[in-house]
Amino acid sequence: MTTLTIRNMVCNRCKRVVRDELEAMGLTVGRVELGEVEIGELPPSVTMDDIRRVLQDNEFDLVDDRRQSLVEHTKVLLINEIQHLKGERLPTENISTFLERKLGYEYSYLSSLFSASEGQNVEKYVIALKIEKVKEWLRYGELTLSEMAWRLGYSSVQHLSNQFRQVVGQTPGQFRKAAQVNRRSLDTL
Numbered sequence: 001m002t003t004l005t006i007r008n009m010v011c012n013r014c015k016r017v018v019r020d021e022l023e024a025m026g027l028t029v030g031r032v033e034l035g036e037v038e039i040g041e042l043p044p045s046v047t048m049d050d051i052r053r054v055l056q057d058n059e060f061d062l063v064d065d066r067r068q069s070l071v072e073h074t075k076v077l078l079i080n081e082i083q084h085l086k087g088e089r090l091p092t093e094n095i096s097t098f099l100e101r102k103l104g105y106e107y108s109y110l111s112s113l114f115s116a117s118e119g120q121n122v123e124k125y126v127i128a129l130k131i132e133k134v135k136e137w138l139r140y141g142e143l144t145l146s147e148m149a150w151r152l153g154y155s156s157v158q159h160l161s162n163q164f165r166q167v168v169g170q171t172p173g174q175f176r177k178a179a180q181v182n183r184r185s186l187d188t189l
Helices: 012-024 048-057 066-082 093-102 105-117 122-139 145-152 159-170 171-178
Strands: 001-006 029-033 038-039 061-063
Touching: 001 066, 012 029, 012 038, 012 048, 048 061, 061 066, 066 093, 066 105, 066 122, 093 105, 093 122, 105 122, 122 145, 122 159, 122 171, 145 159, 159 171
Parallel strands: none
Antiparallel strands: 001 038, 001 061, 029 038
């Protein structure tokens, strides 16, 4: 099996689309995770360029570079931890230690790669993910701000509110009342 790293896989629906598209090409598909898929040997009629085209037609992209692959793995870990609340991070672990443990590289190296590739640092990306999660929760009205702050690891509701206001330009209460759908797709963060 060959493992491919794929950019912009951010949800279970993405996993299903990638599996379906690759199987439609006649590929044997094994494990499919966010940002990764295992495939069997390529049939003679299929090239890596064919795979790249199919993925790009579905707003994904094949990652060939080892450093870019590491950036994609970083994003997947953060999306899983913040958006999908996977809970792989230990209670006493900060984001930098979590990434070091999961990826096996020093955080300073990971941070440099991430910033160079994404045009923003890891901390800003984490904040963007958290704010998008808060927007989702506000839209559905299922949680209090206190519950949101706790689930996302904020030290207080005030800290969450201040960060939300800085990023969105409104307080969480104003956002909720406006009932706007100003959410961003995770692959554009």
